[in-house]
Amino acid sequence: MIHSLQLGSLTLPTNVICAPLAGCTNLTWRRMLKRYKPGLMFCEMVKMEALIRADPNTYRILDYDNDMHPIGAQICGSNIDIAAQSAQLIEEMGFDVLDLNCGCPVDKVTKDGSGSGLLQHPEKIGEILHRMVQAVDIPVTVKIRAGWDECEINAPTIVQIAEQAGASAIAIHGRTRTQGYKGQANLDWIKACKEKASSIKVYGNGDIFDPESAARMFQETGCDAILLARGTLGKPWIIEDITRALSGLPPIQRTSDDYREILLSHLDDIESYHNDRKSLIEMRKIGCWYLKKSSGTKALREALNKASSVSSARSVIESYDWEQTSFHTEEALACC
Numbered sequence: 001m002i003h004s005l006q007l008g009s010l011t012l013p014t015n016v017i018c019a020p021l022a023g024c025t026n027l028t029w030r031r032m033l034k035r036y037k038p039g040l041m042f043c044e045m046v047k048m049e050a051l052i053r054a055d056p057n058t059y060r061i062l063d064y065d066n067d068m069h070p071i072g073a074q075i076c077g078s079n080i081d082i083a084a085q086s087a088q089l090i091e092e093m094g095f096d097v098l099d100l101n102c103g104c105p106v107d108k109v110t111k112d113g114s115g116s117g118l119l120q121h122p123e124k125i126g127e128i129l130h131r132m133v134q135a136v137d138i139p140v141t142v143k144i145r146a147g148w149d150e151c152e153i154n155a156p157t158i159v160q161i162a163e164q165a166g167a168s169a170i171a172i173h174g175r176t177r178t179q180g181y182k183g184q185a186n187l188d189w190i191k192a193c194k195e196k197a198s199s200i201k202v203y204g205n206g207d208i209f210d211p212e213s214a215a216r217m218f219q220e221t222g223c224d225a226i227l228l229a230r231g232t233l234g235k236p237w238i239i240e241d242i243t244r245a246l247s248g249l250p251p252i253q254r255t256s257d258d259y260r261e262i263l264l265s266h267l268d269d270i271e272s273y274h275n276d277r278k279s280l281i282e283m284r285k286i287g288c289w290y291l292k293k294s295s296g297t298k299a300l301r302e303a304l305n306k307a308s309s310v311s312s313a314r315s316v317i318e319s320y321d322w323e324q325t326s327f328h329t330e331e332a333l334a335c336c
């Protein structure tokens with residue numbers, strides 16, 4: 001199941017890919033992901049218009065380290081006339097892959113026909129992709145949901161449109177736009193997409209949280225690659241766990257010390273990249289991710305939420321009694 005993946009002239013080392021997650025996959029988070037060797041990872045999505053007007057916050061979202069290659073950027077927009085220029089800007093920044101977002105369900109994004117709004121106009125997806133493919137040498141890919149709603153599962157048609165437009169791969173999130181994140185990702189829909197694909201690579205996406213669900217995605221859909229999203233939050237080693245398990249290698253036990261170590265190094269990184277105010281917000285966010293499914297961490301979570309600086313958060317983590325913690329329980333403790 002695990003193998004390298006060819007996207008145009010680019011060879012990804014593995015077919016375990018980390019999805020874009022707005023508000024999550026920033027530079028410091030990607031540094032943690034990178035440790036566990038994803039085949040490809042993405043920055044958070046950026047708007048085409050913001051790229052073109054050189055919005056500094058947008059460019060900051062696209063920060064990456066030289067050792068993060070292969071790295072992908074995802075752009076969101078529905079204006080055909082600026083598709084080529086946006087694509088060129090991404091290529092000039094040194095990205096290895098350019099992805100078009102056709103899955104974002106948020107009203108703010110769909111109201112101008114962007115994100116999953118494009119699912120209602122598949123021919124427009126084809127036109128935007130075509131312009132991008134013509135404008136750049138890097139592989140162009142697209143990420144979609146299964147359709148707008150259950151009455152209109154048009155992902156298999158979009159697979160063919162994307163292939164014709166010259167896209168190298170298409171990621172299918174097995175939910176509709178109206179579903180949001182409710183219910184389970186439907187693997188039959190992803191399978192139907194793979195059956196329509198001829199040369200375009202198909203990534204299966206949705207509810208991959210462990211090696212078992214990763215294997216199910218490969219086996220039940222025949223997909224070429226898997227795309228991990230929420231499963232990586234607070235558990236970046238899921239990339240390595242899945243890669244090893246599906247390559248027949250024994251699992252690595254993750255201990256409380258691993259959580260302690262990654263929290264501390266993530267904090268160091270946050271502090272060196274963000275200002276004090278943003279560091280505090282980020283620290284609370286990542287603390288919540290790492291400690292979400294744990295026991296014996298209530299006092300730690302409370303102390304982190306109350307910490308008034310990253311250095312006080314670091315002291316709390318360093319002096320905490322990690323012996324009493326456990327990260328192997330399925331009990332989900334709501335902390336945020």
Ligand SMILES: Cc1cc2nc3c(=O)[nH]c(=O)nc-3n(C[C@H](O)[C@H](O)[C@H](O)COP(=O)(O)O)c2cc1C
Pocket residue numbers: 019020021022023024044045074101102103104143173205206207208227228229230231
């Ligand atoms: C907080 C959050 C932010 C997301 N941001 C993006 C994004 O920027 N671009 C995108 O294509 N999908 C985005 N997604 C969708 C995910 O990439 C993925 O398709 C979805 O979460 C299903 O996969 P999962 O069940 O493995 O999480 C986001 C999802 C979440 C929960």
